[in-house]
Amino acid sequence: MKLDTLRLLFDFGLLVLIWLVQLTIYPAFRYYSKENLIAWHQEYTFGISIVVIPLMFGQLITAGLQLFSERSLFTIGSIILITLVWISTFKQFLPMHISVSSGSATEGLLNQLVSKNWIRTALWTLIFVVSALKTL
Numbered sequence: 001m002k003l004d005t006l007r008l009l010f011d012f013g014l015l016v017l018i019w020l021v022q023l024t025i026y027p028a029f030r031y032y033s034k035e036n037l038i039a040w041h042q043e044y045t046f047g048i049s050i051v052v053i054p055l056m057f058g059q060l061i062t063a064g065l066q067l068f069s070e071r072s073l074f075t076i077g078s079i080i081l082i083t084l085v086w087i088s089t090f091k092q093f094l095p096m097h098i099s100v101s102s103g104s105a106t107e108g109l110l111n112q113l114v115s116k117n118w119i120r121t122a123l124w125t126l127i128f129v130v131s132a133l134k135t136l
Contacts, residue, residue: 006062014124026110064079085123093117
């Protein structure tokens with residue numbers, strides 16, 4: 001399998017995942033009682049990690065290999081966009097998820113999960129579109 005095709009598969013997996021999170025999973029958090037949200041969130045974070053960690057590392061590794069083999073606007077731009085997603089994930093979303101897990105989530109925090117996640121949704125959508133245009 002060509003590296004570009006493998007990369008497109010990782011990009012597509014993250015595209016589908018982020019849209020599910022944006023349109024269904026994060027908005028649903030608002031419908032749980034505090035106690036149920038804490039219990040569900042622990043299951044959710046474990047389950048989603050099994051899916052998202054391999055996809056994110058796969059995307060990062062394939063993009064890094066592409067950058068190593070060819071310096072172009074696509075490869076440099078991809079690394080920049082992927083880095084922005086990683087920064088957003090660890091600087092913004094990890095602390096919010098820790099708050100949810102610890103039981104200190106407020107309605108405002110749950111709304112921020114949805115509103116701020118549009119940034120990652122847009123970035124992963126852009127990453128996929130550019131990757132698809134290059135590959136297909």
